[in-house]
Amino acid sequence: xxxxxxxxxxxxxxxxxxxxxxxxxxxxxxxxxxxxxxxxxxxxxxxxxxxxxxxxxxxxxxxxxxxxxxxxxxxxxxxxxxxxxxxxxxxxxxxxxxxxxxxxxxxxxxxxxxxxxxxxxxxxxxxxxxxxxxxxxxxxxxxxxxxxxxxxxxxxxxxxxxxxxxxxxxxxxxxxxxxxxxxxxxxxxxxxxxxxxxxxxxxxxxxxxxxxxxxxxxxxxxxxxxxxxxxxxxxxxxxxxxxxxxxxxxxxxxxxxxxxxxxxxxxxxxxxxxxxxxxxxxxxxxxxxxxxxxxxxxxxxxxxxxxxxxxxxxxxxxxxxxxxxxxxxxxxxxxxxxxxxxxxxxxxxxxxxxxxxxxxxxxxxxxxxxxxxxxxxxxxxxxxxxxxxxxxxxxxxxxxxxxxxxxxxxxxxxxxxxxxxxxxxxxxxxxxxxxxxxxxxxxxxxxxxxxxxxxxxxxxxxxxxxxxxxxxxxxxxxxxxxxxxxxxxxxxxxxxxxxxxxxxxxxxxxxxxxxxxxxxxxxxxxxxxxxxxxxxxxxxxxxxxxxxxxxxxxxxxxxxxxxxxxxxxxxxxxxxxxxxxxxxxxxxxxxxxxxxxxxxxxxxxxxxxxxxxxxxxx
Ligand code: PEP
Ligand code: MG
Numbered sequence: 227x228x229x230x231x232x233x234x235x236x237x238x239x240x241x242x243x244x245x246x247x248x249x250x251x252x253x254x255x256x257x258x259x260x261x262x263x264x265x266x267x268x269x270x271x272x273x274x275x276x277x278x279x280x281x282x283x284x285x286x287x288x289x290x291x292x293x294x295x296x297x298x299x300x301x302x303x304x305x306x307x308x309x310x311x312x313x314x315x316x317x318x319x320x321x322x323x324x325x326x327x328x329x330x331x332x333x334x335x336x337x338x339x340x341x342x343x344x345x346x347x348x349x350x351x352x353x354x355x356x357x358x359x360x361x362x363x364x365x366x367x368x369x370x371x372x373x374x375x376x377x378x379x380x381x382x383x384x385x386x387x388x389x390x391x392x393x394x395x396x397x398x399x400x401x402x403x404x405x406x407x408x409x410x411x412x413x414x415x416x417x418x419x420x421x422x423x424x425x426x427x428x429x430x431x432x433x434x435x436x437x438x439x440x441x442x443x444x445x446x447x448x449x450x451x452x453x454x455x456x457x458x459x460x461x462x463x464x465x466x467x468x469x470x471x472x473x474x475x476x477x478x479x480x481x482x483x484x485x486x487x488x489x490x491x492x493x494x495x496x497x498x499x500x501x502x503x504x505x506x507x508x509x510x511x512x513x514x515x516x517x518x519x520x521x522x523x524x525x526x527x528x529x530x531x532x533x534x535x536x537x538x539x540x541x542x543x544x545x546x547x548x549x550x551x552x553x554x555x556x557x558x559x560x561x562x563x564x565x566x567x568x569x570x571x572x573x574x575x576x577x578x579x580x581x582x583x584x585x586x587x588x589x590x591x592x593x594x595x596x597x598x599x600x601x602x603x604x605x606x607x608x609x610x611x612x613x614x615x616x617x618x619x620x621x622x623x624x625x626x627x628x629x630x631x632x633x634x635x636x637x638x639x640x641x642x643x644x645x646x647x648x649x650x651x652x653x654x655x656x657x658x659x660x661x662x663x664x665x666x667x668x669x670x671x672x673x674x675x676x677x678x679x680x681x682x683x684x685x686x687x688x689x690x691x692x693x694x695x696x697x698x699x700x701x702x703x704x705x706x707x708x709x710x711x712x713x714x715x716x717x718x719x720x721x722x723x724x725x726x727x728x729x730x731x732x733x734x735x736x737x738x739x740x741x742x743x744x745x746x747x748x749x750x751x752x753x754x755x756x757x758x759x760x761x762x763x764x765x766x767x768x769x770x771x772x773x774x775x776x777x778x779x780x781x782x783x784x785x786x787x788x789x790x791x792x793x794x795x796x797x798x799x800x801x802x803x804x805x806x807x808x809x810x811x812x813x814x815x816x817x818x819x820x821x822x823x824x825x826x827x828x829x830x831x832x833x834x835x836x837x838x839x840x841x842x843x844x
Pocket of ligand 1: 533535691693740
């Protein structure tokens with residue numbers, strides 16, 4: 227590691243505006259803990275993916291080291307930066323790379339353990355030598371630690387460098403997962419400023435639901451900051467200022483005041499109907515991650531829960547939740563909100579929501595791996611426990627169950643069959659069963675292509691645009707580097723949504739959108755115009771969304787969306803939508819709570835904040 231600068235120099239970083247709000251506070255660094263090497267044998271078929279995983283890990287470490295070299299070159303000296311050149315050379319050494327690959331291929335060790343074996347023998351050789359070689363042993367140890375963290379990494383490898391004091395702190399670090407965030411006591415985490423990740427990473431979704439301002443994808447912020455540095459975190463515009471000057475602090479103090487007033491003003495919308503000027507009702511539901519949130523959703527004007535991400539109930543535990551624990555949690559939500567509908571999604575673990583109790587094996591492509599409904603259909607014990615808990619909760623109110631990541635009719639039929647079997651078993655136990663509506667999430671292109679067959683077999687559809695965009699465009703939703711390619715208004719995405727709406731309406735069933743796109747002002751109007759019946763989003767976005775829906779004419783929105791479907795690229799769709807709607811949205815004073823695609827880039831964000839300050843000042 228290069229020595230961190232001890233000066234309190236003001237520095238500004240730009241990332242993605244992932245959860246709105248402003249904080250001025252001290253920071254605490256999240257650091258990687260000591261690595262524990264996992265050791266297991268892999269199958270013959272698994273060797274290719276472990277080798278691939280190892281190569282990708284090495285590339286990632288090389289990128290990290292090059293970054294460090296560049297920072298050291300700028301901030302310290304050329305001589306100090308040269309140490310990293312020698313680290314890069316070691317990582318290119320065929321003796322090391324080929325040695326590890328042959329341990330994976332011939333001995334069938336997992337990548338992390340194979341690397342551990344090879345490095346231990348190299349380190350031992352160097353330590354037993356004399357002179358320069360002996361000195362190089364420390365370099366090898368540094369590389370060993372860094373690479374193993376990458377090959378062995380899981381959320382539990384990360385921890386805070388220091389305890390958070392009274393009053394809370396902003397957390398900064400390379401990465402944080404939803405599991406870790408959920409484990410902090412309420413009020414301790416005032417904000418997140420994270421090097422990796424993006425707006426649709428699950429930790430950002432969780433931060434929004436917990437109303438914790440967040441900026442993601444900040445590059446190497448955590449390399450240039452120390453625990454207890456003061457910073458301004460602007461989650462609305464994606465800005466972080468480390469060691470701010472007096473001028474910054476004064477500006478942002480005013481901004482915090484404006485934000486609080488805007489929040490209060492919004493509550494005038496709470497009891498108004500989400501209805502267009504010409505009388506079209508669009509149901510607005512809340513997305514929740516924790517069952518405790520259910521009690522708050524009506525105070526934000528929601529008409530029900532459109533997506534309860536049940537996997538969050540499984541996080542941060544030493545054992546999987548029992549049927550009773552789950553039945554209690556689901557029943558609480560359903561009972562509390564009755565007669566409002568509550569849509570609970572069955573376990574959607576995997577991707578960036580790894581459950582260490584279940585997803586033990588490292589996968590090279592976790593978003594497309596053993597996850598979600600696939601995992602549930604393989605681990606029927608887990609699925610059936612959840613299903614029975616859900617069925618029990620079903621008699622307490624208006625529950626709907628939906629299955630995530632459906633990619634084929636076979637998966638859907640199997641999931642429905644398990645529901646029926648569990649109903650029968652519970653009936654045999656003497657329970658009285660209320661049949662609930664079953665729905666499918668549409669978030670994989672294959673499901674869109676066979677949507678007519680799916681629509682015939684379910685009671686409702688819910689489009690998970692976060693994943694649908696990722697899989698349609700082949701753009702990893704949590705990779706900040708390619709965030710500009712993650713384009714909700716790509717014609718392929720919009721035409722997919724249209725196909726789903728048509729198929730649902732042909733079968734007389736409702737269709738909802740529960741991805742983050744539902745709450746982006748331009749997308750909201752576009753989706754309404756495409757005929758989507760319901761939108762589901764973080765509670766805080768609902769009141770602003772009502773404002774937007776109440777300001778438009780449904781017929782006009784339909785005409786605009788229909789015209790957009792004929793466009794061949796996202797750029798022209800965005801310009802057209804802005805021409806049609808931007809002024810209207812501006813007049814409504816919408817800006818503070820909704821994550822707008824528009825304001826995630828640096829220049830616009832900076833212009834926006836200065837405009838806002840000038841407006842307050844005048
Ligand atoms: C989605 O994919 O749009 C969705 C709502 O589910 P998640 O974000 O939890 O994957
Ligand atoms: Mg999804």
